[in-house]
Amino acid sequence: MPAKPIGSVVTIKALNKTYHLGGMEVHVLKDISLNVAKGEFIALCGSSGSGKTTMLNLISGIDKSTSGQILVLGEDLTVQDEDFLAEFRCDNIGFVFQSYNLVSTLTVAENVAFPMEWTKKSELEIKARVAELLETVDLQHRANHFPAQLSGGEQQRVAFARALANDPEVILADEPTGNLDKKNGQKITQVLRLLKANGKTIIVATHDPELIQLADRILCLKDGRLAGQDE
Amino acid sequence: MSKTFFPVNDLLRRKLSTSLTLISLITCVASTLFLLQFAEQVGFGITSAAKNTLTIGYSAIFSSFLFFVGILVFAVGAVIVSFIAFLNMAQRTKDFGLIKAAGCPNGLVFSYFFIELLIVLFLGCVLGVALGFLTDYAVINSAAFQSYPKELNFWYAPLIFVAFFAFGLIFGLKPLINASRLSPIAALSPIKYFGLSGGTKFKALSKSRLTLNIAARSLFRHQFATVRIVFFLSLVFILLTVSITGSIIANNTTATRVEEAAGKDLLLVANKNMGNQYIALLSKFSETKEKTEFNYLNPNFAIPDAAIQQLNNINGITNFETRLVCEGYMQELMNFTIDPETQATIPIGDNREIDSLIVGVESEKVLSSWFIEGRFLRGDYSSEAVIGDSIAAVMFEKPLSQSFVMQNATFNVVGLCLDPINNGFVTFVPLRKLESLKTDSRPNVVLAQICSSANRSSVIKQMQNRLASVNSDLMVFELIVTLEKNVGFLSAIWSVVMFLPLFSLVAASLCLVGYLVLAIDEEHQEFAVLRAIGVKPKTVMTILAIQSLSILFSSFAIGISLGVIITLMILIPEPVVTSFTILEIFAWLLATLTGMFLSSMYPAVRFARKPILEIIS
Numbered sequence: 113m114p115a116k117p118i119g120s121v122v123t124i125k126a127l128n129k130t131y132h133l134g135g136m137e138v139h140v141l142k143d144i145s146l147n148v149a150k151g152e153f154i155a156l157c158g159s160s161g162s163g164k165t166t167m168l169n170l171i172s173g174i175d176k177s178t179s180g181q182i183l184v185l186g187e188d189l190t191v192q193d194e195d196f197l198a199e200f201r202c203d204n205i206g207f208v209f210q211s212y213n214l215v216s217t218l219t220v221a222e223n224v225a226f227p228m229e230w231t232k233k234s235e236l237e238i239k240a241r242v243a244e245l246l247e248t249v250d251l252q253h254r255a256n257h258f259p260a261q262l263s264g265g266e267q268q269r270v271a272f273a274r275a276l277a278n279d280p281e282v283i284l285a286d287e288p289t290g291n292l293d294k295k296n297g298q299k300i301t302q303v304l305r306l307l308k309a310n311g312k313t314i315i316v317a318t319h320d321p322e323l324i325q326l327a328d329r330i331l332c333l334k335d336g337r338l339a340g341q342d343e
Numbered sequence: 344m345s346k347t348f349f350p351v352n353d354l355l356r357r358k359l360s361t362s363l364t365l366i367s368l369i370t371c372v373a374s375t376l377f378l379l380q381f382a383e384q385v386g387f388g389i390t391s392a393a394k395n396t397l398t399i400g401y402s403a404i405f406s407s408f409l410f411f412v413g414i415l416v417f418a419v420g421a422v423i424v425s426f427i428a429f430l431n432m433a434q435r436t437k438d439f440g441l442i443k444a445a446g447c448p449n450g451l452v453f454s455y456f457f458i459e460l461l462i463v464l465f466l467g468c469v470l471g472v473a474l475g476f477l478t479d480y481a482v483i484n485s486a487a488f489q490s491y492p493k494e495l496n497f498w499y500a501p502l503i504f505v506a507f508f509a510f511g512l513i514f515g516l517k518p519l520i521n522a523s524r525l526s527p528i529a530a531l532s533p534i535k536y537f538g539l540s541g542g543t544k545f546k547a548l549s550k551s552r553l554t555l556n557i558a559a560r561s562l563f564r565h566q567f568a569t570v571r572i573v574f575f576l577s578l579v580f581i582l583l584t585v586s587i588t589g590s591i592i593a594n595n596t597t598a599t600r601v602e603e604a605a606g607k608d609l610l611l612v613a614n615k616n617m618g619n620q621y622i623a624l625l626s627k628f629s630e631t632k633e634k635t636e637f638n639y640l641n642p643n644f645a646i647p648d649a650a651i652q653q654l655n656n657i658n659g660i661t662n663f664e665t666r667l668v669c670e671g672y673m674q675e676l677m678n679f680t681i682d683p684e685t686q687a688t689i690p691i692g693d694n695r696e697i698d699s700l701i702v703g704v705e706s707e708k709v710l711s712s713w714f715i716e717g718r719f720l721r722g723d724y725s726s727e728a729v730i731g732d733s734i735a736a737v738m739f740e741k742p743l744s745q746s747f748v749m750q751n752a753t754f755n756v757v758g759l760c761l762d763p764i765n766n767g768f769v770t771f772v773p774l775r776k777l778e779s780l781k782t783d784s785r786p787n788v789v790l791a792q793i794c795s796s797a798n799r800s801s802v803i804k805q806m807q808n809r810l811a812s813v814n815s816d817l818m819v820f821e822l823i824v825t826l827e828k829n830v831g832f833l834s835a836i837w838s839v840v841m842f843l844p845l846f847s848l849v850a851a852s853l854c855l856v857g858y859l860v861l862a863i864d865e866e867h868q869e870f871a872v873l874r875a876i877g878v879k880p881k882t883v884m885t886i887l888a889i890q891s892l893s894i895l896f897s898s899f900a901i902g903i904s905l906g907v908i909i910t911l912m913i914l915i916p917e918p919v920v921t922s923f924t925i926l927e928i929f930a931w932l933l934a935t936l937t938g939m940f941l942s943s944m945y946p947a948v949r950f951a952r953k954p955i956l957e958i959i960s
Binding site for chain 2: 198227239
């Protein structure tokens with residue numbers, strides 16, 4: 113699904129998200145408005161439970177907002193059905209989960225190839241792209257291993273390779289270095305630096321100072337609201 | 344306190360998994376108990392319904408059929424319980440590793456899960472037994488089964504409980520013992536859990552092949568569970584095939600044999616009283632009749648030559664056959680045979696006696712076509728006899744090696760036949776031989792065959808007119824009405840037999856649904872990732888549908904093949920199979936397969952509609 117020509121890549125208007133938990137209403141996001149320009153690197157900060165993950169989930173379309181509008185590449189995701197959102201995600205959004213979410217029964221190469229196999233790419237193209245991505249994240253030698261045979265850092269790098277498979281315009285990463293040691297965290301930072309250099313629009317939920325330093329803009333979520341902005 | 348109640352708390356915490364396991368177990372135990380109980384009641388029902396009807400040979404077919412279905416039902420139930428116990432415990436491998444990793448001694452973790460297994464099995468078996476009895480009570484007391492006996496066989500309760508509990512324990516313990524031998528790391532690893540083997544070279548797939556491949560690789564990577572579910576479903580399909588195919592083929596075969604033996608579409612010409620008696624003898628197969636005295640050799644019943652002349656002159660009658668029907672007193676002759684190994688002389692039979700219906704036939708002209716073991720009569724004066732299956736069962740040990748005496752003449756038994764007349768208590772001998780024994784006797788019935796192209800009613804009218812000109816007491820009787828009653832009686836019994844696997848089917852479908860829910864549970868991460876990276880919900884459903892179909896089709900193929908072989912080779916010798924029979928069986932089995940597939944898709948549809956975040960969390 114080709115992206116529409118637009119000014120900003122992500123536009124959020126008056127976004128609210130409320131969860132109903134055991135008869136209680138929890139307002140996770142309150143009246144959030146935001147514009148993210150093409151090629152911009154946003155660091156999303158905030159304490160645990162501040163709504164960072166929810167915000168990334170909403171931008172990617174894997175969660176539904178309670179009210180408000182989310183425009184990604186010109187498409188209003190809040191009014192689309194599941195099929196549209198699935199196809200849109202596949203083509204335009206790369207998501208990196210905090211807990212990697214690699215498919216344990218697939219090898220590293222298969223995990224990376226997974227998103228491409230749903231597009232119209234040829235087998236040769238997919239193979240070449242898998243090799244290229246594994247080289248980028250320095251895991252060529254692990255291509256035929258299963259996720260359980262990798263370290264946490266290696267798994268996170270595979271998750272990045274998978275997120276980049278279809279060369280998406282928008283990269284969303286949820287605390288990508290949160291579970292990693294310093295050395296592995298630096299490797300991930302290196303990957304993100306590369307993506308930024310390639311002009312990708314990146315939104316990262318993080319506490320990692322190194323990643324925050326890399327950001328063009330830092331957004332802080334506090335009690336479900338955007339508390340402040342740092343250019 | 345918390346240690347003591349850990350298994351109970353753990354079961355309560357895992358509500359979905361525990362309730363699914365329990366529901367599957369209860370359904371399986373209940374359906375097996377119900378089927379055995381119900382089959383016994385229906386079996387007795389058939390026996391009592393057929394007490395003074397059916398020939399012994401036909402009753403034997405039903406008995407062996409019900410016996411085999413009962414064994415299969417029990418086997419299916421045992422396999423289901425074993426499978427559920429195995430799956431339930433195999434899924435705890437990770438938990439086993441997790442608790443061990445937290446520092447709990449191996450023996451204690453083992454005892455936790457062992458107690459869980461005991462609780463689940465105990466509850467499943469007890470509740471299943473109770474539900475089985477309740478279901479049977481409800482069904483057997485319903486209007487449809489008013490005529491069947493209501494007594495419950497309570498011995499099934501301990502039998503099913505002990506057997507199924509033991510099966511569940513053995514097969515549930517196996518994965519538990521395996522898990523206890525693993526190190527925590529190995530137990531937690533999906534590589535060990537799924538039996539993954541690395542080193543396979545990566546091969547990129549096109550979109551068109553991907554859906555199929557994901558389903559296939561998932562099946563292969565869960566090969567232990569897949570093999571077990573295929574094995575279990577194959578057994579279910581064997582049961583279904585034997586019941587459905589067997590019932591349909593047996594119904595067609597027995598109905599055809601009844602029709603051909605009595606002479607389908609034949610007309611009976613006889614004196615009014617003799618004709619009615621002949622019809623009464625035929626209808627004994629499906630109706631209980633008191634034995635009445637009847638003088639078959641009454642001279643008034645003899646068919647005059649003039650009547651036969653008249654029948655000869657009617658266009659439209661292609662063939663006719665005269666028979667002498669009477670009663671005879673038969674005495675078995677003891678015989679001897681030589682044991683091929685010891686060369687010792689072994690006596691066969693006794694000197695038993697019986698009153699039988701004796702039918703003298705012209706062997707070259709008979710219009711009936713019997714299912715015969717041995718051969719039919721040769722020559723009109725030979726001392727040969729073909730006996731009905733009921734006489735063979737009650738009076739002879741090895742009928743084809745034996746003889747009997749009637750009217751001081753010895754007859755060698757050369758064949759056994761299935762004939763509904765007089766419930767199989769019939770003996771066919773050469774007409775001329777019988778005439779010579781029964782002095783002053785002449786054929787008392789004529790069977791006539793009408794050309795299929797002729798106008799039947801017009802021919803019958805002609806026959807009636809011409810016969811009336813010879814003897815006003817001679818009448819034409821249609822045998823088809825009585826035959827239809829007999830065939831209808833057989834169909835009613837086979838329908839009851841066919842009704843049995845429906846309950847098994849419901850139990851199997853529920854278990855398949857349970858298996859798919861558990862399978863989805865195992866694969867939820869893969870599907871969640873699929874959805875998150877942009878795969879449509881309907882694609883996930885297609886993948887699950889392919890998995891379900893692969894399992895169903897492979898089990899179907901194995902089950903059908905073995906089921907058909909068992910049905911044809913063991914249960915129904917020399918079956919009558921027409922293209923319509925095949926079509927009917929195919930339609931039933933296809934409907935079964937479709938029903939099972941659709942029911943198995945219920946959890947898939949629900950899962951595909953689930954929000955991604957809910958699946959991931």
